Amino acid sequence: MVSEGLLFAYLRYMLSKKTKYGLKALTYLASQQGNTPVQISGIAKHENISQKFLESILLSLRKTGFLGSKKGKGGGYYLIKDPKEILMTDVMRVLEGPIAMVPCVSLNFYEKCDDCPDEASCSVHRLMLEVRDSALEVYRSRTLADLIF
Amino acid sequence: MVSEGLLFAYLRYMLSKKTKYGLKALTYLASQQGNTPVQISGIAKHENISQKFLESILLSLRKTGFLGSKKGKGGGYYLIKDPKEILMTDVMRVLEGPIAMVPCVSLNFYEKCDDCPDEASCSVHRLMLEVRDSALEVYRSRTLADLIF
DNA sequence: TGTTTATCCTACTAAATAGATAGGATAATA
DNA sequence: TATTATCCTATCTATTTAGTAGGATAAACA
Numbered sequence: 001m002v003s004e005g006l007l008f009a010y011l012r013y014m015l016s017k018k019t020k021y022g023l024k025a026l027t028y029l030a031s032q033q034g035n036t037p038v039q040i041s042g043i044a045k046h047e048n049i050s051q052k053f054l055e056s057i058l059l060s061l062r063k064t065g066f067l068g069s070k071k072g073k074g075g076g077y078y079l080i081k082d083p084k085e086i087l088m089t090d091v092m093r094v095l096e097g098p099i100a101m102v103p104c105v106s107l108n109f110y111e112k113c114d115d116c117p118d119e120a121s122c123s124v125h126r127l128m129l130e131v132r133d134s135a136l137e138v139y140r141s142r143t144l145a146d147l148i149f
Numbered sequence: 150m151v152s153e154g155l156l157f158a159y160l161r162y163m164l165s166k167k168t169k170y171g172l173k174a175l176t177y178l179a180s181q182q183g184n185t186p187v188q189i190s191g192i193a194k195h196e197n198i199s200q201k202f203l204e205s206i207l208l209s210l211r212k213t214g215f216l217g218s219k220k221g222k223g224g225g226y227y228l229i230k231d232p233k234e235i236l237m238t239d240v241m242r243v244l245e246g247p248i249a250m251v252p253c254v255s256l257n258f259y260e261k262c263d264d265c266p267d268e269a270s271c272s273v274h275r276l277m278l279e280v281r282d283s284a285l286e287v288y289r290s291r292t293l294a295d296l297i298f
Numbered sequence: 299t300g301t302t303t304a305t306c307c308t309a310c311t312a313a314a315t316a317g318a319t320a321g322g323a324t325a326a327t328a
Numbered sequence: 329t330a331t332t333a334t335c336c337t338a339t340c341t342a343t344t345t346a347g348t349a350g351g352a353t354a355a356a357c358a
Contacts, residue, residue, distance in 0.1 A: 011258055012344090014163045015250040017317065020273050027272040039333070048264045053318055059335070072326030073332045088276065101164040109160055115197045123176040123296035124169050127237065130291070134283035142279070147272035161315090166346065188304070202347055208306070221355030222303045 019095040021049045022057045026066065026091065027147045030083040037069070037076030057095075064094045083145035092139055099139065100132045107132075168244040170198045171206045175215065175240065176296045179232040186218070186225030206244075213243045232294035241288055248288065249281045256281075 024047045032038060040058060044051040058077050061067045066086065067077045079086075092099055093108060103111035104119055105128045112119075119125045173196045181187060189207060193200040207226050210216045215235065216226045228235075241248055242257060252260035253268055254277045261268075268274045 012246040013251060015277065016161065020251065023273050050318065069334060071334045075333050097161040102162060121298045123298065124172050127291065127296060128164065130287045131284055134287050135280055138279045138283050142276065147276060149270045149272065199347060218305060220305045224304050
C-alpha cells in the first residue's frame with residue numbers, strides 16, 4: 001500500500017483523461033456552426049490534447065454513434081445529432097463506463113459483488129445507490145448543448 | 150488503449166476496495182454494542198475481507214482519528230466517536246481521497262488542471278462542479294449511523 | 299518474568315490500467 | 329496519381345491496486 005489519502009501527494013481522481021478529452025472534443029464540435037467536418041489536428045491543438053490519443057477517442061465516439069467522419073481532404077469529424085439531443089448519461093457511459101461506483105448498483109452494467117453475500121443488508125450498497133442516483137440526476141438533466149459556453 | 154466502454158469486459162468502477170472494505174469495517178464496528186475492542190480477524194471473517202489488507206486499512210483509519218486501538222489480549226479496534234457524528238464526507242476523503250472527479254473542482258484538494266487554460270470556460274469543469282455538489286449533498290447528509298441496517 | 303496475544307510497521311510483489319506513441323492501411327478529394 | 333486525413337493494430341512505460349510476508353512492539357496474564 002502506498003496511497004494514504006491525506007498523507008501523500010498522489011490523489012485518486014475519478015475522471016479519466018479519455019473522458020475529459022472526449023467531452024472537450026464533443027463540446028468543441030458542438031460549438032462549431034454547421035456540421036462541416038473538423039480535423040483531429042484542429043481539435044487537438046485547440047483543446048491541448050495529444051493528437052494521437054484524441055484520434056482513438058474520436059474513433060470510439062464514431063463507433064458508438066455520436067460522431068460521423070469523412071476521410072481525405074476536407075475530411076474530419078462532425079456531430080451526427082443535435083447537441084440538445086445528446087444526453088450526458090449516454091456520453092459518460094460510452095467514454096467512462098458505468099456511472100455507478102460499484103457494479104452492484106449499476107443500471108446498465110449490473111454485476112453481483114463477489115465478496116458480498118447480501119446486497120439488501122450491505123451498507124456500501126445502500127450508500128452507493130444514493131450516490132449513483134444523485135449523479136444520474138445531473139447527467140440526465142444535461143445535454144451536450146448545456147456544455148457550450 | 151484497451152478499454153472501449155461498451156465493447157469489452159473490463160469496466161472502470163470508481164470505488165476502490167480499500168474504501169469498500171473500510172466502510173464495511175466501520176459499519177460493523179458501529180453495529181457492535183459498547184466500545185469494546187473488536188479484533189481484525191473477526192471483522193475480516195465477518196465481512197469477507199483479506200485480513201492483512203484490512204489491517205492496513207484499519208491502521209490508516211486509526212491514524213486519521215476515526216478508530217482507537219488496543220494491543221494484546223482483548224485488544225482490537227473500536228470507534229472513537231458516536232456513529233452519528235461521523236460524516237460520510239470525512240470518511241470518504243480519508244479512504245478514497247477527493248470527492249471531486251477532477252482536481253479543479255475539488256474543495257479540499259484543489260489543483261489547477263495543467264491542460265486547461267481557463268476554468269470558467271471549461272465545459273468539463275462546469276459539469277463536474279455539478280456532479281461534485283450532488284455527491285457532496287449525499288455524503289454530507291449521511292453519517293455512519295445511517296449505514297447500519 | 300515469560301508466554302501469549304494482537305496490533306504496528308516496513309518492504310515486497312503480481313497484475314492490471316492509463317495514457318500515450320508508432321507506423322502503416324484505407325479511402326476520399328483534387 | 330499525389331495528397332490528405334481517417335482508420336487500425338501493436339507496442340510501451342509508469343503508476344496503481346490489491347494483497348502478502350515477516351518481524352517489532354506492546355499489553356495481558358499466568
